[in-house]
Every structure is written in structure tokens, then in C-alpha cells.
Amino acid sequence: MAHALDQEALTGFELDFCVDGVRRRGPLRASWDLRFEAAEPVREFSWHKYARGFAGWYYSATVRDHVGYESWLERDRLILLDRDPQVAAIASQPFWLHWHDGVRSRRHAPDYFVRLADGRGRVVDVRAEDDMDEETRESFAATERACSAVGWEFVWVGRPDPVFMANVRWLHRYRRSRCGRPAEVVGQLLEVFREPKGLWEGAGQVGDRLRVLPVLFHLLWSGVLGTDLEGGLMATDSLVWTEGSG
Numbered sequence: 001m002a003h004a005l006d007q008e009a010l011t012g013f014e015l016d017f018c019v020d021g022v023r024r025r026g027p028l029r030a031s032w033d034l035r036f037e038a039a040e041p042v043r044e045f046s047w048h049k050y051a052r053g054f055a056g057w058y059y060s061a062t063v064r065d066h067v068g069y070e071s072w073l074e075r076d077r078l079i080l081l082d083r084d085p086q087v088a089a090i091a092s093q094p095f096w097l098h099w100h101d102g103v104r105s106r107r108h109a110p111d112y113f114v115r116l117a118d119g120r121g122r123v124v125d126v127r128a129e130d131d132m133d134e135e136t137r138e139s140f141a142a143t144e145r146a147c148s149a150v151g152w153e154f155v156w157v158g159r160p161d162p163v164f165m166a167n168v169r170w171l172h173r174y175r176r177s178r179c180g181r182p183a184e185v186v187g188q189l190l191e192v193f194r195e196p197k198g199l200w201e202g203a204g205q206v207g208d209r210l211r212v213l214p215v216l217f218h219l220l221w222s223g224v225l226g227t228d229l230e231g232g233l234m235a236t237d238s239l240v241w242t243e244g245s246g
Contacts, residue, residue, distance in 0.1 A: 009149035013142075016107075017095035018042060025098075032150035037089035037115035041068055042096050058082075060090055061175040067112075068092040074111055074126045076165055077157055079172045081114060081124070083221060089115040094123075099142055108139040121152040129158045167229040171221040179218035186224075189216055193225055193242045200236035216240070 010029035017024060017031070018040040024031070045055035045068050057066040058078045067090050069075040074092075081087050094113035099106055112124040125140055140156050147154035180186060188206045203212045219225040226243045227234065 009145055012099055013146040013149070014098040015095045016042065016098060028146055028150060032152075035115075036094045036113040036121065037091050039091045039094040039113065041091075041093035042109055043093055045070055061177070062087055063090055070111075071126070073128060073159060076160060076169070077112070077124065077126045079168060080160065080165075081112065082172070082175060083168060083223075085223065086116050086118075087114055088117045097143055097146055099146070101138070101142070106139065106142065108143055110143055121147075121150075123147050123152055123154050125154075125156045127156065127158065161230060163232060164230045167234050168221075170234065171217055174214055174217035175221050176218075179214045180222070181215070185212055185215045186219065189219060189225065190242050193240050196239050196241035198237045199227070199234070199240045202240055 011027050013028040014025060015028055015031045017034075017036065019034065019038060021040070054072055054075075055068065055070045056075065057068055058075055059065070060067050060078065060082045062082050067078055069078055069092060078090070078092075081090050091113045092111065093109050096107045096109050110123045111126045114122040114124060116122060123143060125143065127136060127140075140154075144154040185206060189202070189212070192202045192205050199216070200209070203209045203216050206212045216225065220227055220240070224243060225240055227238050227240045
């Protein structure tokens with residue numbers, strides 16, 4: 001339920017959104033509790049040749065459907081959201097937030113609405129620090145106030161660490177559940193890496209690496225196996241361990 005809150009924000013902000021093909025607009029207080037994780041994007045993604053961004057569709061293993069993005073930075077954030085065990089659902093461009101700043105009418109479409117596993121809502125805006133201007137900062141501040149009024153989290157995220165992101169991009173190729181089979185290979189990998197050892201060495205102890213490595217990478221993606229994703233790019237001698245075994 002909405003917190004006892006910022007009554008001015010509840011009435012001063014409006015949401016414009018589309019669910020099940022029906023476009024609606026109304027005050028924040030009357031629509032904040034809808035399932036925005038199921039909302040359709042409120043604007044089309046642009047793929048034309050001279051577009052500033054780089055739009056596309058990412059297949060989310062969490063959602064089991066495609067989620068749109070408008071830049072490589074947004075795509076990277078989608079990958080990270082897809083890997084986050086707290087995230088249960090993701091929608092891109094979920095609504096227009098409308099308000100009046102005292103001088104003129106304003107609107108902003110956040111990049112993502114995220115439903116967390118515990119039921120909370122999170123609104124995510126993606127923008128590199130060096131690409132921020134005053135108008136964007138004002139839009140993010142207004143969005144954060146609207147989110148606070150209804151108990152949603154608001155998160156502004158920039159560029160992730162490049163080494164970490166390069167490793168996660170590799171692992172995301174193995175995000176689909178089919179990569180985590182067969183079950184006997186999973187069990188053997190968890191046993192082999194109970195004592196930390198090199199990635200290549202441990203995979204070879206289980207069997208044919210062509211069969212084993214996709215399962216190993218899936219377990220690293222899902223966090224069942226661990227490795228250092230920040231210290232350097234993954235390699236054959238990267239130390240791997242079974243999470244929780246110690």
C-alpha cells in the first residue's frame with residue numbers, strides 16, 4: 001500500500017501507461033499499485049540508421065520474453081537485472097510520468113520498472129554520469145520523489161565496471177535453463193569445485209569439456225558457482241568454487 005506520504009506528490013504526478021493494449025492516464029495515487037512489470041512500452045524503440053542510441057530486444061531468462069532497450073548501456077543493465085536473484089520481472093519504458101515544475105509541464109519515461117521477488121517495485125533509470133545535464137537531473141529528482149510517495153525504490157545507474165561487465169556478458173550467453181543440464185553434470189561440478197581450483201582443470205575432471213563447460217558457465221551465471229569477475233577477464237586458470245561450500 002502507499003505510504004502515508006507525500007500527498008502533494010500523489011496528486012501532482014500522473015502516470016500514462018498501457019496494459020493489455022489499453023492506454024490510460026491518471027493521478028499517481030489512483031494507479032501506482034497496478035502491475036507495471038506487465039506494462040507495454042509507452043514509446044517505440046528507434047532503429048533507424050542515424051539514431052543516437054542503439055535499440056534492440058534482449059531475451060530475459062527471468063521474464064522468459066524479450067525486453068527492449070535503447071542503448072548498449074541499457075542492454076548491459078538488462079543483463080545485470082536478469083542475473084539478479086532479487087528480480088522477478090522487468091518492463092522497459094513502463095510509463096510516462098507527468099508533472100508541472102512550476103513553470104511548464106514536464107514528462108519522463110523511466111527506462112525500467114522492476115518487480116522484486118518480495119513484491120516491492122523498483123524504477124531504474126540508466127544514464128552515464130558524463131551524459132547527464134540539468135534537465136535530466138531534474139527529471140530523475142522528480143521521478144525519485146514520485147517513487148518515494150508510493151514506496152517504490154528509485155535507482156539511477158551509470159556505466160558498470162568494464163571488466164566485470166565483460167565477464168557477465170560472456171556468462172549471459174549461458175543464461176537459459178537448458179544450459180544447466182544434465183543434472184548429473186551439475187552435481188559433479190558442485191562436488192569437484194567444493195575445493196577451489198582452476199576452471200579448465202575442474203571441467204576436465206568432470207568429463208568432456210565441450211559438454212561440461214556450458215553447464216559450468218550457467219552455474220557461474222546463476223551464482224551457484226563463484227569466481228572473481230572483477231579482478232580480470234575469465235581465463236582457463238580462473239579459480240572457481242562452489243558457493244557456500246566453505
